[in-house]
Amino acid sequence: MMIKLTVSWIWLMALTLLSAALVNSGWPVERVLILALLMVVLKNQQIVDTFMGLQRAPWFWRGIMQFYTLLIALLVYLLFI
Amino acid sequence: MTSIPVSHTPQRQLPGDLAIWFFILAELTVFALLFIVFTVARINEPEVFIAGQATVHPVAGLINTLALITSSYLVAVGVWKAEQGEFRQCGYAFCGAMGVALIYVGTKGWEYQQLIAAGYNLSTNFYYTLYFLITFFHFMHVLLGMIILGFIARKSMQGQYLAGELAGIESGAVYWHMVDMVWVVLFPLVYVIH
Numbered sequence: 415m416m417i418k419l420t421v422s423w424i425w426l427m428a429l430t431l432l433s434a435a436l437v438n439s440g441w442p443v444e445r446v447l448i449l450a451l452l453m454v455v456l457k458n459q460q461i462v463d464t465f466m467g468l469q470r471a472p473w474f475w476r477g478i479m480q481f482y483t484l485l486i487a488l489l490v491y492l493l494f495i
Numbered sequence: 496m497t498s499i500p501v502s503h504t505p506q507r508q509l510p511g512d513l514a515i516w517f518f519i520l521a522e523l524t525v526f527a528l529l530f531i532v533f534t535v536a537r538i539n540e541p542e543v544f545i546a547g548q549a550t551v552h553p554v555a556g557l558i559n560t561l562a563l564i565t566s567s568y569l570v571a572v573g574v575w576k577a578e579q580g581e582f583r584q585c586g587y588a589f590c591g592a593m594g595v596a597l598i599y600v601g602t603k604g605w606e607y608q609q610l611i612a613a614g615y616n617l618s619t620n621f622y623y624t625l626y627f628l629i630t631f632f633h634f635m636h637v638l639l640g641m642i643i644l645g646f647i648a649r650k651s652m653q654g655q656y657l658a659g660e661l662a663g664i665e666s667g668a669v670y671w672h673m674v675d676m677v678w679v680v681l682f683p684l685v686y687v688i689h
């Protein structure tokens with residue numbers, strides 16, 4: 415379990431650094447938007463499953479928490495485009 | 496005599512009290528509305544928002560994100576230690592999480608001080624209204640979370656939890672992870688997407 419938590423933590427730190435690197439990438443806003451939102455979804459999926467421990471929880475609650483981030487990311491994307 | 500078949504399928508259990516999950520859902524709904532308002536306002540007033548985003552500090556945002564993720568990791572480690580019956584270790588992990596969260600508090604305070612010293616406040620324009628409103632609302636959640644973590648750490652180290660009775664520890668932990676989740680969305684919205 416300790417290894418699983420540590421791997422998740424390293425993965426989250428790496429995604430955060432990649433996300434921060436987008437600030438000065440000079441890429442078009444659409445590309446930055448998609449990549450940044452993709453990283454949000456990946457990070458929150460990790461937090462929900464591993465840190466919150468919802469991987470072992472009833473599907474309803476895990477689904478609601480995973481759906482939340484997907485919905486926010488989708489809404490932000492659709493509003494921007 | 497007939498033997499009764501026993502199912503060995505592990506039962507899927509929700510960590511913490513059910514009430515904390517309804518509280519978390521309510522909190523997440525409020526933050527979701529704020530994210531949508533921020534995004535809509537960004538689309539309606541792109542110049543104001545791009546100019547505003549140029550005055551905030553992405554490095555401070557990065558430090559805060561790394562601090563909250565590390566703090567969340569330490570809380571998850573603390574819960575795992577509690578599951579093993581190592582409540583003193585759990586207390587140490589929660590203290591560590593509080594210590595790392597102090598980095599967030601210091602950095603955010605410095606960022607607010609810089610912006611206010613430069614003459615920006617709630618009434619400067621709609622960008623700053625939303626920036627201060629959303630990030631300060633989140634800041635208040637971090638402070639509340641730190642109080643909860645401190646309470647759990649103290650109780651753990653005093654041996655006041657019984658083995659197997661983890662609902663209190665888990666409830667505090669999932670609240671803290673929720674605070675982290677919200678910041679994970681806020682970071683790109685405020686600092687990354689220009």
